[in-house]
Amino acid sequence: AQSVSQHNHHVILSEAASLELGCNYSYGGTVNLFWYVQYPGQHLQLLLKYFSGDPLVKGIKGFEAEFIKSKFSFNLRKPSVQWSDTAEYFCAVTSNTGGFKTIFGAGTRLFVKA
Amino acid sequence: DAMVIQNPRYQVTQFGKPVTLSCSQTLNHNVMYWYQQKSSQAPKLLFHYYDKDFNNEADTPDNFQSRRPNTSFCFLDIRSPGLGDAAMYLCATSRGRSGANVLTFGAGSRLTVL
Numbered sequence: 001a002q003s004v005s006q007h008n009h010h011v012i013l014s015e016a017a018s019l020e021l022g023c024n025y026s027y028g029g030t031v032n033l034f035w036y037v038q039y040p041g042q043h044l045q046l047l048l049k050y051f052s053g054d055p056l057v058k059g060i061k062g063f064e065a066e067f068i069k070s071k072f073s074f075n076l077r078k079p080s081v082q083w084s085d086t087a088e089y090f091c092a093v094t095s096n097t098g099g100f101k102t103i104f105g106a107g108t109r110l111f112v113k114a
Numbered sequence: 115d116a117m118v119i120q121n122p123r124y125q126v127t128q129f130g131k132p133v134t135l136s137c138s139q140t141l142n143h144n145v146m147y148w149y150q151q152k153s154s155q156a157p158k159l160l161f162h163y164y165d166k167d168f169n170n171e172a173d174t175p176d177n178f179q180s181r182r183p184n185t186s187f188c189f190l191d192i193r194s195p196g197l198g199d200a201a202m203y204l205c206a207t208s209r210g211r212s213g214a215n216v217l218t219f220g221a222g223s224r225l226t227v228l
Contacts, residue, residue, distance in 0.1 A: 031213075094215075100212050100215065
């Protein structure tokens with residue numbers, strides 16, 4: 001079955017630490033990849049996306065993600081986190097074998113200590 | 115700002131008492147989706163409307179129904195809520211129905227079943 005796996009359910013970091021959140025998917029064919037973020041009390045919103053081209057994509061607030069096709073991965077990174085990055089992060093995928101439907105991972109809750 | 119509005123934000127109901135959740139959008143998007151999200155789990159697509167065309171997911175229980183009377187509004191009806199239906203219900207929209215479409219979410223409606 002098509003699925004998206006996020007390796008860590010909870011991550012706690014201190015400010016200025018580096019962040020990497022793992023995401024793996026189990027789709028064949030062409031994929032579109034997304035990271036969505038949900039800040040406390042707010043709605044889910046797009047952080048960044050990859051459709052084609054340069055596998056290293058940059059999003060808002062200094063986040064970036066790298067698509068590694070051979071590893072079926074799309075990990076999210078940020079060199080130096082801030083307290084305001086405390087949120088829940090969801091990896092999501094659409095594929096040409098799954099139709100247009102967006103399939104989400106279970107999310108990773110990030111808490112950044114000030 | 116164009117947005118997706120869900121009401122109510124919090125709904126408490128009794129076991130078996132019907133519930134209706136609403137979603138409205140000012141984006142003029144063609145597609146409206148309903149996702150169910152339980153604690154620490156991935157958002158799960160229940161169904162979507164592409165214009166007036168209703169598309170049910172194969173594993174969505176019959177207990178869940180939806181209506182889209184016009185482009186702006188979409189409703190989720192839970193005919194006889196059970197304890198297992200307690201969850202956050204997310205409405206989302208997209209301009210079209212392709213893998214490249216970004217989802218715009220509402221803030222969600224949290225359902226509690228007593």
